[in-house]
Amino acid sequence: MVRTPLDWPVLRQLRGPDVLGRGPAARSRDTEELTPRTKTADRVVGSVCPYCAVGCAQRVFVKDEKVVQIEGDPDSPVNRGRLCPKGSASKNLVTSPLRQQTIRYRAPYATEWQELDLGTAMEMVADRVVKARNDTWQDIDEKNRRVRRTLGIASLGGATLDNEENYLIKKLFTAMGAIQIENQARI
Incomplete structure (x- = not known):
């Protein structure tokens, strides 16, 4: 592609309707030919940011069964499409060759x-x-009370878990008979 001085943005700005240079005059041909990764994705999967306990919703764009982009979900009442710097870097968490x-x-x-x-x-x-559950299971305690529990399993959750994850962990450990279930946020 041959470029001439007539292609310079300042000349396009002065010759065309975009005199302030905030629209088409400022865009190059290369920019016009770019296609967003999100446009070519095969499907979009809803997810939650893995970093903190806020639970920001994300849209994960997948093409050929590979993650091509992760963005905030604008339909989420939690983050309304925005992500913090760590959340914005979520794609690297999943696709990095160092993973x-x-x-x-x-x-x-x-x-x-x-x-x-x-x-x-x-x-x-x-x-x-x-x-561990089978080896430490108690049906009845020393006072002959029915307890149906295990003291051989405990759970300590972290602040990076959101409410839904904490709820499911609590249900899982309770169903297994564990009674020592705590979260780091309370300690």
Whole structure:
């Protein structure tokens, strides 16, 4: 593409209807040819920002099963389409090549770490939760009262969880019989 002095923004501004240079006169051909990533997305998925307890809604734009953009959801009464700097950087949290894809695990008494895939690590956690619950289950306490609980499992939530996540965690741990359920915000 050959560029001439007539393409200069100041000349376009003086020759055309955009004398203040706030519209088409200020835009280059390259800018006009750009297509937003959100326009070419296959689908949009609703999500919640993972960083703090505010729970800002996000729209996740997906193309070819890959995240191409994350923006604030303008329909949300919480953030009305706006995100803080950390929330705006959510895309990098999911798509960064530096993101860990495996779990580092050191077996008891081992001196070396080993890499595990996420599925294997989740199975190990689930097996240990079930075992701890079964090993420490109490139907009746020392005063012969029916308690149906376990003291072998506890939960300590963090301030990065929103109300919905805390609600689901509370329901999960209560259903498992745990009674020691706390949140860092109360400590």
